[in-house]
Amino acid sequence: MNRAYWLITGILLMTILNGCGQEPEKEPPAPPPEVSVPPVQTPAPRAHPVTQETRDTYQFYCAQCHGTEGHGNGINAPHLTVPPRDHTKADYLETRTDEQLFTAIQQGGLSVGRAPCMPSWGATLNENTIHSLVSYIRELCQCEAL
């Protein structure tokens, strides 16, 4: 095998370390740098109200990582090196716009400079459902974007 091959393999291997599959025993690496998300108008508050369907959707898909009450302690949580976000913690969620939360859910953690352990749900959930999940997370944290 030539050197270029091993070099490329080496670089790729390093890239993997930024995946969601790091060794649990190792210190998690620093979070990826913040990507600058263009300022977007946050949608009018509660334009997409929380319904029973929203809650069911959260339980069905999100709770396996974020926990049934959104504390970030779902059954997958102990196996992920970057813990699922605690959706009841206002101090962090206040720093995120509704648009950023929407994008994280629709396109996954990587799309907003967050960990790849957060999958993208854009092919599973329609936009209205994702908007209502953002409303639900705002309900859980009892907070709005500052």
Added chain:
Amino acid sequence: MPILNKLFIAGIFLLAVEGGYTGADASPELVKNKQCGMCHRFTPDEADKPAPDLFYAGDKFQKDWLENFLQHPEVIRPAGHTRDPGFLRGQPEFSPPHPALKTKEAKEMTDYLISLKILNDGPPLELGDLSKGARVRVKILFERDYSCIACHQSYNLARQPRGGVSGPSFINAGRRLRPEWVYQWLKNPKQFTDRGRMPLYAFDEETLRKLTQYIMSHQKDDSAQ
């Protein structure tokens, strides 16, 4: 959901009281006697049950693995099945060991299960081997781009299982699953279940094949079999 769960439990209880699965089905005596239908569906039109569906077992499983599993069950879903009422709490009501069969029964049961199919028999999927470089690239898809590892166990570099537990483990997938089925699942899981907890993806043909190859490359060591 909670109502459904109560229905399951009530249903299981009723079935247990009646002494076995009693739906109009063509399953052999062995299935009825062993009460497999208490937990598993053998036809798509039964109500949901809290264990994996078996009406496409012939599409899904490798025969040798199946025969072995029925005699020496292994844990595939470390957190229980997604329809188990205690799944999200991390306290599944079904806990291993799975009922085991004797060799003769396992053979008969395997022959029956292998006959259960919903897919049309197509040509076998020719995947070839993953080159080292391709393997590294698909590993990145699996662990990074698509978050598969967040819900499914794979191997780390020291060959220890690691990864999430809400989905079935892949640590023996290469012996357990048929590549044609894995490919079809990744293409469209709705062929097999109306609503799973796995996100839907829209993979292109190449990615479908690469991910299938990657999953099929997982095997337990022979000694552990």
